[in-house]
Structures are given as structure tokens and as C-alpha cells.
Amino acid sequence: MQQPEDLKKAGLKLTLPRLKILNLFENSSERHLSAEEVYKQLLSTGEDVGLATVYRVLTQFEQAGLLVRQHFDNGKSVFELNKGEHHDHIVCLQCGHVEEFYDPEIEARQERNTSERGFAIQEHVLHIYANCVKENCPNKT
């Protein structure tokens, strides 16, 4: 809610585009948004910001730790508010809905497998692509 503080803390000047974008993430019903989606969302609210700026700000927010970037298998990356705790993703192949999950045992075994082989794990990507079992996929886009 106190975005200005977040921006200041990150050493970022408090500008209109930045406030609008951060605000969008904090109020949108969609948790995972692409640059294009952010751009269009703002346009549709009269709040227009250049697409180049959207890309720049998203990257800055990522570096500042405000957002986390995800690369799903569809060419464009999406961003989400960084809630501090790591999680992995299940992506519905039918409607694109993204579900989040966290399994400490999976995390522990990633760590183990990696260190066993003489590596120090830095980060990882675990994306599961799946079909919704319910007859009516609940989260059509």
C-alpha cells in the first residue's frame, strides 16, 4: 500500500509511470502479468505509459526485488509481486491459469542433487504444464 516507500527504498525516483505500474500489480486480479498486459491494462484505464517504459520499469522492479520474473513456455515473460517466499508453478495448458505450489522436499532434493555433483545452486526453474481435470476449466482467460 505504501508504494512510495518501496520505490525510495529501492533507490528509484518516484515517477508517475512507476507508481502506476506498481499500483497495477497491487490491485490487479491477475497475479502474473506480461509487459504487454501491463501496457494494455494501463491504456484501458486512460493511464497511458510508453511500452518501452513498461519494459524498463519491470526490469528495474525486478532488480530492486519488488517483482519476480517468470519465463513460461510461450515466448513472453511475466512478472509477479515478490512475496518473499519462493514457489514453483503449474500452468494450465488449456486456459493459461497459473497455480503456485511449494514442496520443501523437492527443494531439498534439488539442493542435494546439485551439491552432490560439485555445484553450488544459484536458482532454479520448475514449471509444470498440465491440463485441468475438471470438465469446465475454471479460469478461462
Next chain:
Amino acid sequence: MQQPEDLKKAGLKLTLPRLKILNLFENSSERHLSAEEVYKQLLSTGEDVGLATVYRVLTQFEQAGLLVRQHFDNGKSVFELNKGEHHDHIVCLQCGHVEEFYDPEIEARQERNTSERGFAIQEHVLHIYANCVKENCPNKT
């Protein structure tokens, strides 16, 4: 070794570019190759094939089940011979070396987490990015 059979089985006409590319994968010391790498490898051997053809053939081989495509976090996809058994990857952030691993417990838990949430898992991506601990990273590119 009997590439012609593989191609026929896949319903693919036996052409020079296809033979050369399949041959490259079966003889290269690198297991994971990008389209660009395949293209340059062939050029450097006098065997030249158009880049568009390389892309086309790699995709066809993937669809035929001869190759598997991987998207690491560096913008370009790489292909590897399909050895039938699934595995995940550890990518060295320093030298790009790729290590393969398979952990049945991780696989089982992916399955469980996904089905618990009402999804039928289709495929998944597990890529671990890590730094080689040994003082001299062994697989410089």
C-alpha cells in the same frame, strides 16, 4: 548408427541435410546443441546447409521423437538426442556446461502436487542454474 531407418520410421524423406544433422548429433562431443551451433559445425566441415533448413529439420526431428528441445535461460533453445529416459538439467553459470540428473522422488512429488490440485501433468521443466565449486571449472566452452 542406422540413421536411414530412423528417418524412414519417422516418415521423413531421406535427404542430405537430414542425414548430416542427425549424424552430427550422433558424433558430436557436445550433447546439447543450438540451431546456430549445428549450422556452424556443418559449415566448418564443408558440409553446408541453410540455416532455415537447420531450424526446420530440428523441429521435425523433435516432432518425430528423435530429438528433445530444451529452453535454458539464455534466449536460444538447444536440442539433444532423445535417449528415451527423461532427465532434468543443471547448467553451470560460469562455463555453460550442462549436467544431467534424474531424481524419482522429485518426479513423484511433481506428479503428486499437480494431481492434488486437480491437474493432469503433461510435461515439466526443471532447470537448476549453479556455479561449479571446483576452483577450475572443468568444462570451459
Next chain:
DNA sequence: AATACAAATGAGAATGATTATCATTTGTTA
């Protein structure tokens, strides 16, 4: 072995997401 024709190839244009340029605007600080 020569012919016929669909399929495959290759050069280069097109695409789509993202980044770079650079002249203009804006936030901050004095």
C-alpha cells in the same frame, strides 16, 4: 536409366519480443 512430381531446400524477407537511441519532459534539490 530417363521422366515426373511432390517434397525439401536455401536465400532472404518477415515476425515478435525485447532493448537501445536520443530528443524532450519531469522529479528533486538547492
Next chain:
DNA sequence: TAACAAATGATAATCATTCTCATTTGTATT
């Protein structure tokens, strides 16, 4: 309010990949 670095936005550039289409090649048939 002035001063100035930082940020913005329109647009060009990039880069991996795909598309187009005229030419070539593999294969099946005389």
C-alpha cells in the same frame, strides 16, 4: 523558481526463429 540529472516515449535496432517462394532433389514409375 532555477538547475540538472534522471526518466520518459517514439521509434529504430536486435536477435532468434519462422515464412515465402523460386529452384533443387529424392523417389516412384516408366
